[in-house]
Amino acid sequence: VRALENSSSVYEDTDNLQCFEFVPFISNGFTYPDGTGLMQLTRFDNATFQTENNLYIRLLHPNGTLTKFTVPTYNSTKYRPQAFPLNDGYVLVMQANDDQIIHGMLVNWSGQILQSDVMLTDGPIDNASRLRLLVKANVDPDKDFLVTIGFQWKIFSAPDITGQITQLYKGSITRHDGNWLGDYSIFPTTEGGYGIAVLEKLLFGQVKDPLVSKLFHYSPQWFLYVRFWQPDTLQFDTPHLVWQNPIPYYSIQIEGCEVAAEGTGYFCILEVPNTRDYVRVGFLSSGSVTDVNVISDDTENIEKIINGIRPLPC
Template sequence: MAMIVLFILLLQYFSIAYSFEINVHYAEGNPELQAFRIEPYIDGSALVVVKNLYGKDCSEPMLRFRIIHSTNGTIIPIDMSLPVPDFNFNSCKYFNKNDENVEYDIGVERQPGLRVYSLTPGYLLVTYLNTTDVAASPAVFGLIINWQGEILSNNYLGDAYINNEGVQFSSKINFFAIEPDPPDERGQITLINENTITFTQIHSETRFIAFPTMGYGYCVITFGSTSSFRSPVDPQLWVYATFVQAKTNKVSKTVLIYQNTNNPPLKIDDITCGNSFIIVGYSCFTAVSEISINGGRYFVQVDFTSNGSVTDIKEIRDLNITNIDHIFMSMLILFNGGYLLTIHTRINEKNDNVLGYHVLDTNKTFQGSWNLPVTIELPKFGTRYAPMPNNSVVAIKQEGTSDIWNVYYSELPRFIEDEGYFNTIIDATTPKINNTIPMQTPSLSITYESPVELSSGNISIFEVNGKESYFRQSFNGQTMEFLSSDNNKKITINVFESTFNKPNQLHCVVIEDGFVNHKNTEEPLLGIKKNQWYILTGDSYGSVKLDIKSSKSFLNLQSEHEKKKIRDNLAIELSEAASVSPDRIKATEIYQNDQGQVVLLFSISATDDPFKSSANNIMKDLQSKLNITNSRFKVLQ
């Protein structure tokens, strides 16, 4: 099998809750159009893919999607034709119904050709198969489309292998990785790398899944089980992991992370894996059935690292999922700790039925069920619920062939709190989120909960003007002239003097996943996504150091009112010396005693008037004028 792994580097981070409320009602207008799949955006908006599931034509050559805006919950409908071969829309012909694990890519939608991904807010990616001969190996292309329904670009992404019998398995997995954040104004995306992974020992029972990892990579999970009786020492089921670093072309050795030799024979019903945000590493949940007359079903949770070390294995047997065929599973590793395990089963050819949403804490202990007020049916291989990055879950209820949607939102509890960075590993930053800093601030700092070491990820600073962002500075974790580490937990970032040189200007700091690694395990750690760490520049500040005699007089004053009067008078004197209005230079209450000499702090307000002196020029004027002619004090930078 040649399996294409579409590696989208926009990980979303979530947590969960136990109750829902209806926030949005929406009338589709056509009862044959059904909500099929929800994809979240980092700003809390959602992309809903809509399909004609109950019409007579199962290959309607249309892309239909709805955007649920995060600000007010309004839903914007977009219906558009696509310049792609018609067979991409044929959900009747190319899906191999004899093998429900067949899929064109690693996505869960499991349909021929067309696949929809959310990118950054305002954009989506549609991948499709492009060929003049369906029996030959088609290429995979990707359309970048904006929320207005405009196609910005059509990009070649790689090769696929599919024919009339469905996707063919072989011992190879072709992969490619793209970096879509953010697409430029022409919608171009950049190929990072491509190569082929070859597995030499593939059994007929072996299946594959993959998931993106932190630090520009992904993990391929190969797993399988056998129902035939074997020697007691032979495994009844097995799970292997292979890690790939997309930027370096590095492929790890395939390692065994779980096997079981118990009798009676065992079968893997489903498996789901992902990044862990609390432990350092990754987690897989495996649904296991005992093949016997009274066989039971349980779940196995495995924590592991990229070097193959298994850090924890736990069986979960208290979810009461028995005597049910064809279960499917999805697992969300929650950003603030814990897990949301969703289990559903096939009820007919078109729909699945959700059996339950199970909440597990950070110790994988069952904490209760996450209950919707209504039963939600899922379209076959679709999803009508999604975790959102604003600490909520969104779900859509659509009654049978009704054209009415109810959109449910749930606020989610937190097992572990974070400081607002959507990263529980970060203890603090200087400055904090939304803090105001002086212009020409020379450095920023990040303090982590665990020991870290600098790695290859980037840190970038952007100037924000409304919806537009402008690059100010960026450097790699290996650029040591700009970075220093204190006690392996605090990273200090030295910035250019020109980075924060505009008054009252909003900035955003973005840290890539893999900017630092965990020092002990060398696993790449989560960064800070865009639109999280905002910083506002304020007024400039200057300081004046009094001479010893004036300092002594100031310190001997018992009245704070008298001290304030001296500071205010000095501010007026500075304004006159700089030839600016008195409201430009203001005294602050801050002062310090520097070995018997008082240092007073003054704010210098900014101006957008090109005919008035900038704060920086005012300081230079005061230094050049007063430091030569005045003996009572010295103007400092």
């Protein structure tokens, strides 16, 4: 994904460009199971010096062929349209209208709109400019896919032979009292379900030292919780705390979460912008923590964290 996002110097789309006009750039990129790359291009309106609302899709196939099409969209004051891969042959396009309800369009690889108005959220989204819509296909992409925004989630069936999708499950998760939503990520599980990782932030807090009966203040505190959804169940399970910061960090964000390469468990990568370090947190679907590593910016100095790790249950 990162290679696609940063490959604008390799792939240039200069159709119909005039002298002194801005060159389009890749604003989003994903890869399908068959190796096809999905690229979302952003173009500038050279008259207004603002980005266009039209969605320009490029599909780079493993055999080197390129498919181009444009999805017509309508204006949104909060959200720009985005494209997400489903199973091979289909793209889910997200856009919001002025009532801040998130809609979806199902488009095939030829650019044909198969389903024009899928309700991805049931109502307006608060602070829609800050929240991110995430879409993740099942480990078996022909089965279903998960859509989340903030604390709302929905699971839809994969497109059928007529190119239609159906909502299967929906719900919401909650944060802990007093905590703020910092960031979130979603990932498929090897059991055919899904996981949601939520990074919660406690802005200010205090703890009492029983030895000296004094209150000590700290700020801020970060907590990484994971929840899992098993196939054919109605809700995600209870949150499991898998990491909290051992020292105060002003800002932390989730780079992403995935199935571990060895096939056992899962991991999330957290970025600490002010130190330019990364934290890799490994865990199981039971909530047990398997490993926590700090990866320094030079990627050569890797050391174990021994403070702030939740112990494994006996």
